Amino acid sequence: MNLFLGVCWEYESTTSLEFNSIDDLDKLLRAINQNEVHHASEATVGTIGILSYDTWIHSACPILISGTCKRETGDEHLKLLEVTINAVEKQRSHTRICTVSITSDGKSKRGHALAMFTMKKQLSPSSLIYSQLHSFQFMNLLVGDDDLMCNKDYKHLFKRL
Structure with missing residues (x-):
């Protein structure tokens, strides 16, 4: 699946992030230019770690990486x-x-x-x-x-x- 990256998650539902044609890119750029969608300036990263004395098991494993424009509430x-x-x-x-x-x-x-x-x-x-x-x-x-x-x-x- 071809997807656009770098858009903050707060606005993903307002525009398609699938890249099937140049029209999809034009729509995304238009939405960004009209301030309907924002570039992600940071990423929210969620990890899971298991409580253990064993540092191999205890290490954090990423389960979420989500772009944000830092305007979320x-x-x-x-x-x-x-x-x-x-x-x-x-x-x-x-x-x-x-x-x-x-x-x-x-x-x-x-x-x-x-x-x-x-x-x-x-x-x-x-x-x-x-x-x-x-x-x-x-x-x-x-x-x-x-x-x-x-x-x-x-x-x-x-x-x-």
Whole structure:
């Protein structure tokens, strides 16, 4: 399949990215010139890492690379996050991977999306992970569906070292 790359994902649904003829290229360029579609200036990269002491297993594997023009809102980023997590969860029976935490680079729009996705309710005492976490005095025990937790700004970890 021949596809155009370099268009931000927020506008992919407004124009075809398939390259079948020069007319397709003309339509895309017209949409860019009329500001209906934007060039991607950065990429949002989503990875999966398995919690393990073995660094070979623990390494991050990319599962999402999506162009962005950096104009997306937190709500728009939430949609991308939901689609990605749902795709991972649909493969759970094959991969036997359970998503327990999502980490972000700390950018405000991504942090807002993570908060909406993972800070929906207090962790229940009946949760399998409650006994391991409840004694941490300053631990935020807000979770999303399936007790999904987030780390909105991993850079703070390095500041404490």
